[in-house]
Amino acid sequence: MIEIRLHGRGGQGGVTSAELIAIAAINQGKYAQAFPSFGPERRGAPVQAFARISDSRIRTREKIYHPDVVLVLDASLPKIVNVTAGLKDGGIAILNSSHSEGEVRKMLGGYKGRLAIVDANKIALEEIGVPITNTTMLGAFIAATGLVDPAYMEAALKERFGKLAEKNIKAFQRAIKETKIYG
């Protein structure tokens, strides 16, 4: 079972991203779960969302304390939240950042584990026209983990976004190509 923790700000679509990961995985025939952090946080506040993917039925409903994957939607978050807290050895942190690997590692307090970086703000602005990175980061997620078949993710994006799906899929596809993986 793979456990994924998403970091975003309220209103940025982190919960949607978690849900789309689960939906794509389930439609692909796997077992999956997605759930928000059930807090009183509102728009703008740092929030988390969670997903699990497994080949067999998932019975646990615990919160995720030791994720295999951390997906950070908002480039400004690492400064205020310890996003790699509890990340398993061998796990991967996927960040939205325009900075270099070295700079990002420094920002993460000298993080030495596996890392994936994509400039999702830039992609989102260019493809969707707004700096909403949740669908772009799904591309980075797939590039970095290979956990979900991109075709199923595209189908899930189509269903969720309707008219806006096309732009989001473009951003998603670009992210798959442009994500850089280190270590």
Place this chain on the structure above:
Amino acid sequence: MLKDQGLMSWKELAPGMYILEPGNSVKFKTGDWKSHKPVLDKEKCIKCGQCYLMCPEPAYEENEEGYFICNLNYCKGCGICAAICPKGAITMVLEEA
């Protein structure tokens, strides 16, 4: 008869304690509540029906001749009919023992 006093087995109750017999309170005679009873003077009566309309029970019924007659099985003796009769055709008299 016991049933009419509400003395019945739980097995005889309709589900939800619903009452399935509409208006069965006619079996409960409230006429013995009264100390005075209305007496109609047919000479003065104009059959306007106000006694019947204003009776809270309702105890008044129209007979074949068109007079409204108080059913003493239900009349509680309030005297509204006598008070509102435009012709003073109803008087309240003491119920004799």
Place this chain on the structure above:
Amino acid sequence: MRPELAKFKGLNIKELPKEDWIAPGHRACQGCGTVLPLKLALKVLGPNTIAVSSTGCMEIITSPFPFTSWKIPWIHVAFENSATVASGIDSAIKALKRKGKIPKREKINIVVFAGDGATFDIGLQFVSGALERGHNFIYICLDNEAYMNTGVQRSGGTPFLAHTTTSPAGKVIHGNITWKKNLDGIIAAHNIPYFATASPAFYMDYMNKVKKASLVEGPAFIHVYSPCPTGWGSKGEDTIKLCKLIVETRIFPLYEVIDGKYYILNRKVDKPKPVEEYLKLQRRFRHLKPEEIEMIQKRVNEDYERIAKMCEVFAPPKD
């Protein structure tokens, strides 16, 4: 003006059905002025009616198991929520009609009978919600101006300085220290299709109002004055006299409000009788001092003039 109301020419007393839909054998007090308007309303509405009662005298006296005085379908759920129960019935009928489980053309009246406590106080939220949602039902508030069922405690409908068991006429505090809540204003402010006040002494006026309430689609509300000889310390035989005096003294003006915008005064009282004439028939007011009666008289005059003025300014357009 609503066409269904404009078209209605009034009931003919001779054509009123002889049958009543509340059976004798109920346990109301002698001379009860509360069961009377209930009876008259059902006479107008007829057997195709579902009634909802709030907890209170009218519920207790009509349903001591195994007896029921109701000849129509009737439900009592609790004290405060009759308007909401009626909402549920209305919604059920609408859904079941759409699905063909109740014949589409069948007209079923839904009527609520609730006292002043259930309406002015504990149930105000429920009444407001049901009126706002626009359910098709008639709410009749039988106002006997206190919690009679529990032994005459004050309610929001209790008049100024009236003695009740929780607003006793004491040596220091002289009865109920608040003025009767302006429920009518609150109800009319919901802009419902039909609102009216009524008094059983003016029985044709009242029954016509019940009929109009059944004619409009959507919520209708009738606030009917309902004397309680036991709670007020009046004579049973004076019930109808009180019902006349309350109007003739201008204490309880008879009027209608259509859609919250048209006001109609049904009975202009040009030569009002002094309020004292009304008050003196009831033990609940016997402690009043002349200056207190004067205060009441002043307030009554003001309130009546306000209503009369509204009826002038917001009269329905003449066709």
Place this chain on the structure above:
Amino acid sequence: MGKRVAKEVSIAVADAVAQCKVDVVSAYPITPQTHIVEHLADLVNNGELDAEYIPVESEHAAMSACIGAAATGARTFTSTAAQGLLFMYEMLPIASAFRLPIVMVIANRAISAPISIWNDHGDVMTMRDLGWIQTFAENGQEAVDLVYHAYRVAEKAMLPVAVNLDGFIVTHVVEPVELLDQELVDKYIPPLKMKHKLDPKKPITIGAIGVPEIYTEARKAQDEAFKASYKVVVKAWQEFEKISGRRYQPIETYKMEDAEVALVIMGSLAETAMNTVDALREKGKKVGLIRIRLWRPFPTQDFIKALGKVKAITVFDRALSHGATGGPVGIEVRSALYQSNKRPKVLNLIGALGGRDVTTEDFEELFDRTFSFIKAKPRFAYEIFGAKE
């Protein structure tokens, strides 16, 4: 077979309610129940569900309207949680005493104060004694299946049914769920036909005053019907298995055949606990799990049978009964065992209150404590688990 889909459980629950062709939905928003009724409102307003949606002004009104609608012969639905359930409280025993087949989903949530939007069973335990059939779901699939089951049972037994889902940790999770095909739902839940209802063609009186001569009999009649509903519940599950292949029982067991100790749990925590059972079994420890699916009427015989050969159990309650001999489930279990020859030691812990997580490690600790309780002196008390000293 129905299609396996990825859905938020609340949405799936609402879809199941819609498949049951409800006539009237009456609800008031409260977290964490809102997604269910929002989705029903969507379905109604998009013309996908032919029902009246009453946006009432309170939960008390939600149940009041359901009572009015159900008494008129409509299939009804509402949903609530915590303070909403408590505000609705007065109507709950009336709905059951009137024998109305209302179905309610409770997204279980802790009760105030302090105000908490998070999950425990404090809300539903307040309605323990009010004559509602009550089931508990462990996951999204069960939530959906228990909704179908609820309508079947409610309308056969003519009693209201409350389906309990843990707030957030079940309601807000996206997971795979399989909805029944509509034709199967139609077969399982035929149109509602009520023998007695508010109908001008056949007037009845509902809600008459129960004078002392009849109150006891009225309650006895209701109680007999309620006890008899056990069979209806079980039969409805058996029939459900025939159409869906999914099996449900009043008491579910996990690895109890040779268990020496067991946990007794209700709701979604039971699934997490299964992982611990598996882990401990791998280490050779004979542990098992008893999951209560039907809480009311309490399946005493099933429960006693489920105990197998255990020497000690820990009843893990999710609600307090201040000053009692245990939590609500603990009291129930101890009382059931008193009449039984089989009487394992009972440790009663109360935890996972107000959204406090219970982890696999916590469950290991619970099993350890149950083992050491085998030889401990019996105690008729409860302990709050996990409170920081």
